[in-house]
Amino acid sequence: MLLVDSHCHINLEPLSEDIPGVLERAKKNNVLYMLCVSLTLEDFPKIVTLFESEPHIFSSVGVHPTCRGVREPTVQDLVELAADANVVAIGETGLDYFRSNGDLQLQKERFEIHIKAAQKTRKPLIIHTRSAADDTMKILEHNYDGETGGVMHCFGENWSIAKRALDIGFYISFSGIVTFKNAEPLRAIARKVPEDRMLVETDAPYLAPVPYRGATNEPSLVKYTAKAIADIRGQSLYEVAEKTTENFFKLFVGARPSHL
Numbered sequence: 001m002l003l004v005d006s007h008c009h010i011n012l013e014p015l016s017e018d019i020p021g022v023l024e025r026a027k028k029n030n031v032l033y034m035l036c037v038s039l040t041l042e043d044f045p046k047i048v049t050l051f052e053s054e055p056h057i058f059s060s061v062g063v064h065p066t067c068r069g070v071r072e073p074t075v076q077d078l079v080e081l082a083a084d085a086n087v088v089a090i091g092e093t094g095l096d097y098f099r100s101n102g103d104l105q106l107q108k109e110r111f112e113i114h115i116k117a118a119q120k121t122r123k124p125l126i127i128h129t130r131s132a133a134d135d136t137m138k139i140l141e142h143n144y145d146g147e148t149g150g151v152m153h154c155f156g157e158n159w160s161i162a163k164r165a166l167d168i169g170f171y172i173s174f175s176g177i178v179t180f181k182n183a184e185p186l187r188a189i190a191r192k193v194p195e196d197r198m199l200v201e202t203d204a205p206y207l208a209p210v211p212y213r214g215a216t217n218e219p220s221l222v223k224y225t226a227k228a229i230a231d232i233r234g235q236s237l238y239e240v241a242e243k244t245t246e247n248f249f250k251l252f253v254g255a256r257p258s259h260l
């Protein structure tokens with residue numbers, strides 16, 4: 001059985017203090033591949049250095065919508081940085097009105113820059129949206145060329161938003177939230193998303209799944225999210241692991257490596 005953590009930030013503390021331990025525990029829990037998602041351009045070189053010797057750890061390049069006082073990316077910056085061998089995606093990008101009281105126009109412009117970079121590099125988009133789903137979808141529907149693909153990471157919206165994302169060919173990624181007691185509406189969505197469009201993620205170090213809720217999250221714990229989805233859908237953990245792994249490679253890498 002093979003699991004993939006499609007979205008984590010193991011370059012952040014406290015995970016960054018013990019990368020070998022994090023990777024070892026992940027491996028023990030069948031999590032061989034993971035995508036370490038960039039939050040700022042300042043972060044990006046550190047991610048690259050950290051994982052230069054780990055070809056099974058992929059990364060993305062992008063600036064998170066809520067990051068302020070950081071280097072503002074141009075399309076050209078993103079295109080150049082995305083040329084690194086392990087970069088498989090652009091993001092995370094999108095809109096977040098929950099934690100933002102600042103300039104929402106800046107978020108929108110930044111988001112559009114990422115969409116353009118995805119088009120230029122032919123790499124999929126990692127979308128973050130919070131309290132801004134309709135605006136996020138409008139910008140995507142208006143600007144996205146329908147070809148590079150992408151994922152709605154840490155999905156927490158309603159079915160109509162899921163449907164709009166699926167309609168433009170995007171994947172839906174579920175995090176540990178799906179294991180939370182009050183997440184019944186999200187479980188209803190996890191039941192309905194087509195099997196060939198779902199992914200699982202940790203968003204580590206945040207959002208640890210039950211029974212580790214509140215603790216530091218790490219890639220090894222993605223199995224609890226996959227198990228919850230399997231239970232919701234009446235499938236085995238093995239089936240969900242296989243399918244989400246296949247989906248990950250289809251979206252981000254092109255094909256699953258033949259030795260897996």
Ligand SMILES: [Zn+2]
Pocket residue numbers: 092128129153154
């Ligand atoms: Zn996010």
Ligand SMILES: [Zn+2]
Pocket residue numbers: 007008009037092203
């Ligand atoms: Zn994230």
